[in-house]
Amino acid sequence: MQARGPLMIEHRLIERMLNVLKGVLAKIESNHELDPVFVDIAVDFIRVYADRTHHGKEEDILFRELNKKGLKSEDYQIMKELIDEHVFGRQTTKALVEANTRYRNGDETALADITANLKTLIDFYPIHIEKEDKIFFPRSRTYLTDEEDRAMLEEFREFDRNMIHEKYKSTVERFES
Numbered sequence: 001m002q003a004r005g006p007l008m009i010e011h012r013l014i015e016r017m018l019n020v021l022k023g024v025l026a027k028i029e030s031n032h033e034l035d036p037v038f039v040d041i042a043v044d045f046i047r048v049y050a051d052r053t054h055h056g057k058e059e060d061i062l063f064r065e066l067n068k069k070g071l072k073s074e075d076y077q078i079m080k081e082l083i084d085e086h087v088f089g090r091q092t093t094k095a096l097v098e099a100n101t102r103y104r105n106g107d108e109t110a111l112a113d114i115t116a117n118l119k120t121l122i123d124f125y126p127i128h129i130e131k132e133d134k135i136f137f138p139r140s141r142t143y144l145t146d147e148e149d150r151a152m153l154e155e156f157r158e159f160d161r162n163m164i165h166e167k168y169k170s171t172v173e174r175f176e177s
Contacts, residue, residue, distance in 0.1 A: 001153065002141065002149050002153070003062065003144075003149050003150075003152040003153045003156060004062075004137040004138075004140070004141060005153075006057070006153070006156050007054065007057060007058065007062070007132070007137065007156075008133055008137065010049075010050075010053070010054045011054075011129045011132070011133060013049070014049070014050050014054065014125060014129065015125075015126070015129065017042070017045055017046075017049075017050075018121075018122055018125055018126065020042075021042060021118055021121065021122055022122055024038060024042075024118070025115065025118050025119065025122065028111070028114070028115055028118075029115065032111065033111070034103075034111065034114065036100050036103055036104045039096065039097075039100040039114060040100070042096075042118075043093060043096060043097055043100070046089070046093050046121070047093060048163075048167055050089070050125075051086070051089060051090060051093070052163070052166075052167075053159075053160065053163050055086045055089075056159065056163075057156050057159055057160075058082070058086075058132075059083065059086065060159070061152055061155050061156060061159065062140065062152065063079055063082075063083065065144070065148065065152060066079060066140055066143055069143040069144075071143065075136075075139050075140070075143075078131070078135060078136050078139070079136065079140075081131070082128070082131065082132060082136060085124070085128045085131075088124065089121070089124065089125070089128070092117055092120050092121055092124070093117075093121070095113070095117050096113075096114060096117035096118065096121070098113075099113035099114045099117060100114055
């Protein structure tokens, strides 16, 4: 398997979660209410899986290695756009958390913000994923030798092995402070 393989497999799970979010969004729009705990769970998925685990491998490993390769300007530009899109996803998720907190505290107007942020994420991720899967990943492969690709794949595996420890270590540290 090439290093982009696990990233594309992760994309499929993110797409499945987006379909779940679409279903919940439809219920919110018809019932004008939601369970804020579901938003917490969705945010956890987005932050831990989509952003820290998936985008972490892209930014901390793939993009780091590609930065050493002297990318063509158009490939570098796409990589920069992807990083900017990751930041946009983080900002939208943060806004979703803030709206959910307001909703939990009795602010009924926050439901509109929750809905808007969910729609933004649902619309954003498929375009972002397609750019990676169909444009950037195939182009990026041309910069790597088979040996470099295998080494990156192994680094992805090590990154994944450490993620659960990182998540729960930070949880304990948050409670300790």
